[in-house]
Every structure is written in C-alpha cells, then in structure tokens.
Amino acid sequence: MATRTQTVAEICAQARSAARGLATLETAVKDAALEAIAAALEARVVEILEANAGDLEDGRAAGLDAALLDRLALDEQRVEQMAVGVRDVLALPDPVGEELDARTLPNGLSLRKVRVPLGVVAIIYEARPNVTVDASALAIKSGNAVVLRGSSTASRSNAVLARVIAEAGDAAGLPEGSVQLLAGGERSELIELARSEGLVDLVIPRGGEALKATLKEHARVPVIYAAAGNCHVYVDASADPDMARRVAFNAKVQRPGVCNSSETLLVHADAAPAILPALLGEFHDAGVELRTDARARALAGSLADEIVDATEEDWATEYLGLTMAVRVVDSLEEAIDHVNRYGTGHSEAIVTEADQAARDFVEGVDAACVYVNASTRFTDGGEFGMGAEMGNSTQKLHARGPIGLRELTTYKYVMHGTGQIRE
Amino acid sequence: MATRTQTVAEICAQARSAARGLATLETAVKDAALEAIAAALEARVVEILEANAGDLEDGRAAGLDAALLDRLALDEQRVEQMAVGVRDVLALPDPVGEELDARTLPNGLSLRKVRVPLGVVAIIYEARPNVTVDASALAIKSGNAVVLRGSSTASRSNAVLARVIAEAGDAAGLPEGSVQLLAGGERSELIELARSEGLVDLVIPRGGEALKATLKEHARVPVIYAAAGNCHVYVDASADPDMARRVAFNAKVQRPGVCNSSETLLVHADAAPAILPALLGEFHDAGVELRTDARARALAGSLADEIVDATEEDWATEYLGLTMAVRVVDSLEEAIDHVNRYGTGHSEAIVTEADQAARDFVEGVDAACVYVNASTRFTDGGEFGMGAEMGNSTQKLHARGPIGLRELTTYKYVMHGTGQIRE
Numbered sequence: 118m119a120t121r122t123q124t125v126a127e128i129c130a131q132a133r134s135a136a137r138g139l140a141t142l143e144t145a146v147k148d149a150a151l152e153a154i155a156a157a158l159e160a161r162v163v164e165i166l167e168a169n170a171g172d173l174e175d176g177r178a179a180g181l182d183a184a185l186l187d188r189l190a191l192d193e194q195r196v197e198q199m200a201v202g203v204r205d206v207l208a209l210p211d212p213v214g215e216e217l218d219a220r221t222l223p224n225g226l227s228l229r230k231v232r233v234p235l236g237v238v239a240i241i242y243e244a245r246p247n248v249t250v251d252a253s254a255l256a257i258k259s260g261n262a263v264v265l266r267g268s269s270t271a272s273r274s275n276a277v278l279a280r281v282i283a284e285a286g287d288a289a290g291l292p293e294g295s296v297q298l299l300a301g302g303e304r305s306e307l308i309e310l311a312r313s314e315g316l317v318d319l320v321i322p323r324g325g326e327a328l329k330a331t332l333k334e335h336a337r338v339p340v341i342y343a344a345a346g347n348c349h350v351y352v353d354a355s356a357d358p359d360m361a362r363r364v365a366f367n368a369k370v371q372r373p374g375v376c377n378s379s380e381t382l383l384v385h386a387d388a389a390p391a392i393l394p395a396l397l398g399e400f401h402d403a404g405v406e407l408r409t410d411a412r413a414r415a416l417a418g419s420l421a422d423e424i425v426d427a428t429e430e431d432w433a434t435e436y437l438g439l440t441m442a443v444r445v446v447d448s449l450e451e452a453i454d455h456v457n458r459y460g461t462g463h464s465e466a467i468v469t470e471a472d473q474a475a476r477d478f479v480e481g482v483d484a485a486c487v488y489v490n491a492s493t494r495f496t497d498g499g500e501f502g503m504g505a506e507m508g509n510s511t512q513k514l515h516a517r518g519p520i521g522l523r524e525l526t527t528y529k530y531v532m533h534g535t536g537q538i539r540e
Numbered sequence: 541m542a543t544r545t546q547t548v549a550e551i552c553a554q555a556r557s558a559a560r561g562l563a564t565l566e567t568a569v570k571d572a573a574l575e576a577i578a579a580a581l582e583a584r585v586v587e588i589l590e591a592n593a594g595d596l597e598d599g600r601a602a603g604l605d606a607a608l609l610d611r612l613a614l615d616e617q618r619v620e621q622m623a624v625g626v627r628d629v630l631a632l633p634d635p636v637g638e639e640l641d642a643r644t645l646p647n648g649l650s651l652r653k654v655r656v657p658l659g660v661v662a663i664i665y666e667a668r669p670n671v672t673v674d675a676s677a678l679a680i681k682s683g684n685a686v687v688l689r690g691s692s693t694a695s696r697s698n699a700v701l702a703r704v705i706a707e708a709g710d711a712a713g714l715p716e717g718s719v720q721l722l723a724g725g726e727r728s729e730l731i732e733l734a735r736s737e738g739l740v741d742l743v744i745p746r747g748g749e750a751l752k753a754t755l756k757e758h759a760r761v762p763v764i765y766a767a768a769g770n771c772h773v774y775v776d777a778s779a780d781p782d783m784a785r786r787v788a789f790n791a792k793v794q795r796p797g798v799c800n801s802s803e804t805l806l807v808h809a810d811a812a813p814a815i816l817p818a819l820l821g822e823f824h825d826a827g828v829e830l831r832t833d834a835r836a837r838a839l840a841g842s843l844a845d846e847i848v849d850a851t852e853e854d855w856a857t858e859y860l861g862l863t864m865a866v867r868v869v870d871s872l873e874e875a876i877d878h879v880n881r882y883g884t885g886h887s888e889a890i891v892t893e894a895d896q897a898a899r900d901f902v903e904g905v906d907a908a909c910v911y912v913n914a915s916t917r918f919t920d921g922g923e924f925g926m927g928a929e930m931g932n933s934t935q936k937l938h939a940r941g942p943i944g945l946r947e948l949t950t951y952k953y954v955m956h957g958t959g960q961i962r963e
Contacts, residue, residue: 141903222925226914235936236906318936339937360959367961479954480564483659491649491957500962501953502645513658513741513950514762515938527936530924531902534914536783538790539923 122300125309129316131294132237132262138292139260140234144211147257150289151207154257155200157285158250158278162196168277169246176270184374188244189271199250199278206254206504212522213260227533232526234260236318239299239310239338240507241266243324246274251505253282253296258504259525262292264317266299266310276300304331311336321508321520341520344511345435346376346463348493351452351478353469354387360490361388361468362396367492368466370403374437376509377464377496381432381442383452386412389445394418397443405439412445432459449474453481460484462511464493485511485518545723548732552739554717555660555685561715562683563657567634570680573712574630577680578623580708581673581701585619591700592669599693607797611667612694622673622701629677629927635945636683650956655949657683659741662722662733662761663930664689666747669697674928676705676719681927682948685715687740689722689733699723727754734759744931744943764943767934768858769799769886771916774875774901776892777810783913784811784891785819790915791889793826797860799932800887800919804855804865806875809835812868817841820866828862835868855882872897876904883907885934887916908934908941 123131139147158165169191176186218230238261242248249265256263267275279298286295299306308331311320317338322328332340350368352361368379384393393416400407401420408427409417417424431442432455446452456465466488467478475489486496496518498506503521510516516524546554562570581588592614599609641653661684665671672688679686690698702721709718722729731754734743740761745751755763773791775784791802807816816839823830824843831850832840840847854865855878869875879888889911890901898912909919919941921929926944933939939947 137904220925222918222923224918226918228924339935341937357959363959363961371962475956479952481560484952486953486955488955489957491955491960492962494962495645495647495649495955495960496953500645501651502643512762514764517950518953527940529902529907530909530919530941532909532911532914532918533898534912536780536786537914537918538786539794539915539917 125299125306125313128264128297128299129237129310129313132264132297133316135292135294136234136236136262139257139262139295140213140236142260142291146290147211147260148207150257150286150291151203151254153285153289154254154282155203155207157281158196158200158203161277161281162193165196165274165277165281166191166193168273171273172271181270185244185270189246189274191246191274195247199247202247202251202499202505203254205499206258206522209258209504209522211258212526217528224537225535226537229531229533230528231531232523233529235525235527237262237264237316238507238525239264239266239317239320241307241310241320241322241324241328243268244270246271246278248323249275249278249298250282252507253279255505255507255522255525257286257291257295259522261525262295262297264297264299264310266307272300307331308335311338311340314338319525323508341508341510341516342512343376343509344461344463346378346511347381347433347435347459347461348377348379348464348466349381349383349456349460350379350466350468350493351383351456352385352388352392353449353467353471353474353478354385355471355474356385356388356392356468357470358388358391361392362399364466364468364490364492365396366399366403368494369400369405369441370439371492371494373439376435377493378437379441379466379493380434380436381444381459383444383446383455384413385449385452386445386447389413389416393443393445400441403439405441407441407443409443410445413443435461449477453478456482456484463509464488464496466491466493485509548722548729548736549739551687551720551722552660552733552736555687555720556739558715558717559657559659559685562680562685562718563636563659565683565714569713570634570683571630573680573709573714574626574677576708576712577677577705578626578630580704581619581623581626584700584704585616588619588697588700588704589614589616591696594696595694602693604693608667608693612669612697614669614697618670622670625670625674625928626677628922629681629945632681632927632945634681635949640951647960648958649960652954652956653951654954655946656952658948658950660685660687660739661930661948662687662689662740662743664730664733664743664745664747664751666691667693669694669701671746672698672701672721673705675930676702678928678930678945678948680709680714680718682945684948685718685720687720687722687733689730695723730754731758734761734763737761746931764931764933764939765935766799766932767884767886769801769934770804770856770858770882770884771800771802771887771889772804772806772879772883773802773889773891773916774806774879775808775811775815776872776890776894776897776901777808778894778897779808779811779815779891780893781811781814784815785822787889787891787913787915788819789822789826791917792823792828792864793862794915794917796862799858800916801860802864802889802916803857803859804867804878804882806867806869806878807836808872808875809868809870812836812839816866816868823864826862828864830864830866832866833868836866858884872900876901879905879907886932887911887919889914889916908932
C-alpha cells in the first residue's frame with residue numbers, strides 16, 4: 118500500500134521500481150486496472166465523501182473562501198465524474214509502443230523510433246481532489262509511476278482517493294508503488310522531491326507563482342512550467358459582429374477564474390463602432406470592470422465615466438476575474454504584435470470572416486493554441502479529446518498546451534542489425 | 541551582415557526578428573538558400589582555408605595538442621564535405637507545417653496540431669568549424685534563427701564561414717540576422733546569451749563539463765544537456781562469437797574519443813570462455829588498457845598480469861580513450877541492471893541470437909539508443925539519416941538522441957470554428 122507515511126526518498130525509490138514494471142505492461146492490464154479503479158471510486162463513494170467532509174470542515178474552520186471550498190467539495194456526482202474521467206482515459210489508445218519512425222539505413226540497420234514512458238512523473242497540485250484521479254489515470258495508461266503531492270487542505274480527500282486507486286490498481290496487477298501520495302505538507306519535502314535526480318523524471322506543478330518560484334530555485338529534475346494565461350480575443354475588421362460579441366463575451370465571462378479565459382479584447386478600428394458599444398454594455402451588465410484605451414472609451418456611450426484608463430500594466434495582467442482590458446488597433450499586424458508582446462503563449466483567438474487574416478493570425482501569433490472563430494475557453498485536455506490533463510504547458514519544449522498521454526512519454530531508438538560495425 | 545561585433549542583446553534581438561520571418565518561409569526559399577550556401581562554400585574555399593590557416597598558426601603557437609589541431613584543421617575535402625552536408629539537409633523533408641494530429645471535436649471545432657519552429661536556437665560549441673555549417677543548415681531548414689557561439693581557437697574559421705553563410709543566405713532571401721555569430725570569447729557573453737529569456741528559445745551546448753556546469757548555474761532559457769556517453773556492449777549467452785568480437789572491438793576501438801564509443805564490455809558467463817580470451821588479446825594488441833573483474837582476468841591467459849582490477853569508479857567512467865572495463869555477468873538481468881546503474885542513457889548494445897533476450901534488453905535498458913547486434917558507434921544524426929545533428933541528447937524531455945530538424949521544432953494547436961463558445 119502506498120499511502121502510509123514514508124520518506125520522500127522511499128516513495129520515489131518505490132515509484133522508480135514500479136515504473137520499470139509499468140513500462141512493459143500490456144495495454145489490457147493497464148486498461149483492466151483503470152476499469153477496476155473507476156469501479157472502486159463508485160463503490161467507495163461513501164468513504165470518499167466522508168473524508169471530503171472532514172477536509173471541508175477543516176477548511177471552513179480555517180476560513181477558506183467560498184471559491185476554494187467549492188473546488189475542494191465533492192458530492193456523488195463529482196465522484197461519478199471522476200470515474201467517468203478514468204474510463205475516458207481507458208478508452209484512449211495506448212501511447213506506449215507507438216512507432217514514430219521506422220526506416221532501414223543504407224547499411225542495413227533497421228531503425229525504429231518508439232514511444233516509451235518517461236518513468237516517474239510527479240505532480241504538485243492544489244485544492245481540487247479530482248486531480249488525484251486524473252493524474253493517476255493518465256500516468257497508468259501512459260506506463261508511468263506517479264507521485265502525487267496535493268495540498269494540505271485536501272489531505273483527507275486525497276489520501277482516501279489515492280488509497281482507493283492504489284488498492285484497486287494493485288489488485289488488478291499494477292506494480293506496487295505505481296500510484297503514491299506524498300502525504301506531508303512540508304515545503305522541505307517538496308524541495309526534496311524536486312531534487313530527486315535519477316528517481317523522478319518530470320515534475321509538473323499545478324499551482325500559483327510561489328510554487329513555481331520555489332521550483333525554479335530548487336528543482337534539479339525537469340519541470341514543465343505553465344505560465345499564466347494572459348489570453349486575448351482579437352476582433353478583426355471583417356468579423357461577423359454577432360459572432361464577435363458571443364466569442365468575446367464567452368472567453369471573458371463564462372469562467373473568468375481559469376487560465377484559458379481572456380483578459381484583453383483587441384478590436385480593429387473598422388469593426389469597433391459596430392461592435393464595442395453593445396459589447397461594452399454587455400460586459401458592464403455582467404459585472405466586468407472595463408479598462409480601455411481612449412478610442413474604446415469613446416465608443417462606450419454612457420459607460421464612459423465608469424471606464425478606467427488602461428495602463429501598460431493592464432495589457433500585461435492576467436486578472437483571473439471580472440476585469441477586462443480593451444484596446445482598439447489599426448491593423449491585424451498591430452493586434453499580432455500586441456499579443457506577442459503581452460501574451461503568455463497560452464490561448465489566443467481571432468474572430469474574422471477573412472481567410473487571409475485567419476492565416477496571418479495563426480502563423481504570426483506565438484502561442485500553444487490559436488483559435489479562429491471560437492472562444493479561448495476550449496484549451497483543455499478534456500475538450501481536446503485527451504481524456505484529461507496533467508496540466509497545461511506554455512513552454513515550447515517537449516509539451517505545449519494540454520499535457521495528456523503522449524506528453525507523458527519520451528522515445529527510444531531501437532536499432533536491429535546483423536553485426537554492423539562502423540568503418 | 542551578421543558578423544560585426546555587436547552586443548549579445550543586439551544579436552539576439554536581430555535573431556528574434558529574423559525568426560518571425562523564417563517561421564513562415566516557403567520550403568522552396570529555404571532550400572534555395574541552402575543550395576546557395578553550399579555553392580558559396582565551394583566557391584569561397586580559398587578564403588575559408590586562409591582563415592583556417594590563421595587559426596591553425598595561432599593554435600600551434602598556443603601549444604594546442606595534435607587531436608585538437610586535427611579537429612580544427614580544414615582542407616578542400618573537408619570544406620567540400622561541409623557543402624555536401626548542407627545539401628543533405630536540403631534534401632530532407634521540411635518539418636515545418638507537418639500535421640501531427642487532425643480531428644474534429646464533437647462541438648464541430650476543427651483541431652490541428654502542427655509543427656512550428658522553436659524560434660531562436662543558440663549553439664555553443666568547441667573547435668570543429670563544420671559545426672558552424674551543420675548548425676546553420678539545420679536551423680534554416682527547420683525555420684529557426686541560429687546564434688552560433690564557437691570557440692576562440694576557431695574564431696577566424698567560424699567568422700568566415702558565418703559570413704559566407706549569411707551573405708549567401710541573405711542574397712537568397714533569408715531574413716537578415718537568420719544566422720549570426722557571437723564573436724566574442726568572453727564568458728560573460730555566454731552567460732548573457734543563456735539568460736536571454738524571451739529572445740532565445742533553446743541553448744544547445746556541445747562542449748565539456750565546465751560549459752555544462754556554467755549553464756546549469758546561470759541559464760534561464762531552456763537548455764538541452766547531453767550527458768557523457770558511458771556506453772556498454774553486452775555479449776549475451778547466445779551471441780555469435782565472431783559477431784560479438786567484431787561489434788565489441790569496433791565500439792571501443794574505431795574512434796575511442798567520441799561519446800558513442802563503448803567504455804565497458806559485459807559478457808555473459810556462458811559466453812565468456814569462448815569469447816574473452818581472443819577478444820582481450822585483440823584489445824591488448826590494439827593498445828587498449830584493460831580493467832576487469834576477476835572472472836574476466838581468469839580468461840585473459842598471459843595477459844592477466846597486465847590487467848588492472850576494475851573498481852566501482854571504472855564502471856562509472858567514460859574513458860574517451862583506449863581504456864576499457866570488462867565484467868562477466870551471470871544473467872541478462874544483471875547486465876541490464878549494470879547498464880541502468882552506470883550508463884548515461886546514451887547508446888547501449890546487446891549481441892545475441894535470442895529474440896527474447898534482444899526484446900528484454902531493448903525494453904529493460906533506459907537509453908536513447910539501444911542496439912541489437914550492431915556497434916554503438918552509429919548514434920549520430922548523419923548515420924540516422926537526419927542529415928546532420930545539432931548535438932546528441934541524453935535527456936528524456938523534448939529530444940532524445942541526435943538533435944535534427946524535428947527536434948528543433950515545437951507545435952501549435954490551430955483550432956478553426958464557426959463561433960463555438962463553451963457552455
């Protein structure tokens with residue numbers, strides 16, 4: 118069993134050992150384990166909710182705010198969603214063994230480039246207990262051992278979830294130690310985890326800037342960082358006004374606290390008179406605080422007095438809330454320059470009816486996900502058909518965008534010869 | 541022109557600007573530029589050799605050893621090989637725009653995952669001037685701007701090569717600043733380069749441990765490190781004795797100073813009596829100093845007195861010369877454990893006639909390249925049909941093994957919709 122209190126070194130060594138077995142496990146065994154885990158989550162829902170109730174009680178006593186408590190809270194439906202998530206991952210193709218290249222070299226050597234698991238993946242995350250389940254399912258399917266390090270606010274929920282997963286997985290034939298929870302909330306443990314060279318192959322932080330700063334200072338194992346999401350919607354001169362308003366509104370308002378929501382609206386000067394007066398009113402009615410340049414304010418009618426002048430800092434800010442910056446630009450190029458200057462490479466959208474403008478925006482914007490005529494809110498492993506996600510990368514190396522099964526693999530060149538030597 | 545003395549910041553800013561143009565350049569334009577560069581190398585061979593003669597003269601005056609002078613030296617044939625290398629890269633498919641995935645999501649959004657260049661790639665390398673050409677060709681074909689930082693020993697050669705490349709490239713329509721040489725030999729410049737966040741997307745060091753240590757301490761941009769190559773040949777119980785001797789000898793002796801040469805020979809106890817006596821003699825005759833365990837020494841006959849006892853340190857050492865560690869193991873598992881414990885994840889070989897042993901070794905060994913019945917010496921971008929290589933990675937993230945065109949790219953999700961919003 119994997120959730121006793123153990124040292125970081127013990128946990129990582131067990132994970133490394135489990136990883137060796139996991140790497141060569143048949144797809145059918147991994148899938149059977151995932152089905153067993155999904156079934157166990159359903160069967161043990163009462164136990165899970167009891168543990169969660171304890172976390173919630175502690176959280177309320179500690180004065181956690183309503184949003185955090187909501188992210189922490191589980192009910193029967195949310196547990197059922199976890200099981201569904203596991204089965205979604207189960208249904209995806211096994212990335213391990215996928216042939217990325219196969220050739221015979223002139224000297225007769227057969228070259229195959231084959232996907233293999235990374236080994237041991239550690240994930241560090243905050244309140245949401247469903248990450249415990251998503252991360253475990255993705256790790257198992259991709260043949261990786263996983264070390265989970267949740268937040269102390271969710272300690273009881275995570276402990277029972279990790280226990281349910283490990284017990285069901287062990288019984289279904291996963292190597293012992295495949296899924297392990299690092300129970301302690303100590304910062305020193307986090308640092309030790311991130312310095313476990315040779316034991317941990319990748320750390321994925323899902324948390325705030327303080328966590329990232331700690332890892333940047335201390336980590337010795339590879340880390341995939343996700344920058345904040347300073348995302349934009351650009352309304353091109355040729356945009357359909359109704360679509361533009363719908364997309365811009367959705368990208369900002371539908372769930373403003375997440376990284377793929379948009380922070381700045383850019384509108385081409387030719388489209389602004391037809392779009393901004395109504396759209397600024399809609400934002401205002403939805404409780405959005407507006408920070409705009411002078412040209413946008415001039416189109417705000419009676420709202421103009423309530424609008425704050427946007428500063429350089431506003432263009433660079435991820436509000437993660439009901440605040441939005443608005444700027445009128447004179448050209449597509451100006452929009453692209455703005456996005457590349459202030460954006461964080463997460464998700465960027467253009468609304469346009471012009472194919473050339475769409476192409477130029479897609480090619481010119483340097484971001485993980487670029488949308489034409491759709492909301493930025495779709496950047497998500499689940500939405501992308503990846504079952505779930507370990508996180509969302511804004512870096513360019515290894516993984517960009519949602520981190521799913523393939524992103525948890527590396528590859529190996531397998532060369533078969535008949536005694537070839539180099540002359 | 542790109543080889544005047546400029547500040548690191550100026551060079552990186554020009555490279556960033558060039559990268560934007562390079563990213564969307566047609567394949568035909570890039571290929572025409574590469575052909576122009578190959579032709580210019582041929583046409584300007586006298587100028588190149590003159591510069592090289594100056595470097596060689598300085599090198600001899602500074603007392604550089606023969607091996608270093610040989611790596612530095614150019615002649616007509618080596619310059620012609622550079623041109624051939626450029627045309628080899630030209631002939632490869634353009635990685636940019638390659639579709640890695642394409643699906644329509646249930647909500648009608650079209651998802652495309654498309655290869656795009658990284659942007660600005662910096663390479664830091666030592667004596668060999670051909671790296672200037674190889675790196676430039678790979679960068680151009682993959683749509684990246686490149687910042688070259690060679691060693692001061694090759695400063696004249698690199699300056700003229702970079703000038704030839706930049707002039708031919710500019711004339712053929714590459715954005716100005718696509719290929720730039722960081723001329724200064726100052727360590728502070730190296731550090732500034734490695735801290736140019738937002739300007740440089742990747743640094744690839746090709747040099748010794750001191751360079752890597754400097755980067756580990758100072759780099760803020762992503763670096764792909766290559767560990768040393770502590771490579772092994774394992775002779776299985778079922779190995780063909782002649783093939784085993786041929787492969788083991790080649791892997792050690794053909795070019796012992798390079799990272800894909802082998803350092804330790806592991807021999808199954810059942811195969812050792814038939815193989816080691818003759819093979820140890822061959823190594824000895826070739827001038828290889830042998831460091832073995834007791835069982836190997838017992839099979840060394842009259843050589844036994846000249847054999848040094850291998851220590852724990854020998855198993856962990858990359859000799860990069862005519863020294864070899866030899867160990868007899870009792871099983872395939874013991875060989876795999878030895879390789880995973882002491883190896884650096886570079887290139888590992890098994891010689892065997894047993895399919896199951898080959899499979900177990902390939903699956904069990906954690907390395908970039910695993911060979912069955914072939915020498916480890918083939919790990920090389922050129923040998924792998926990648927035209928050339930920017931370096932050779934032993935890390936698992938992003939690139940593993942030779943760094944060629946694909947490894948110099950990232951990807952972008954391009955989503956086309958009809959106004960989709962998230963509910």
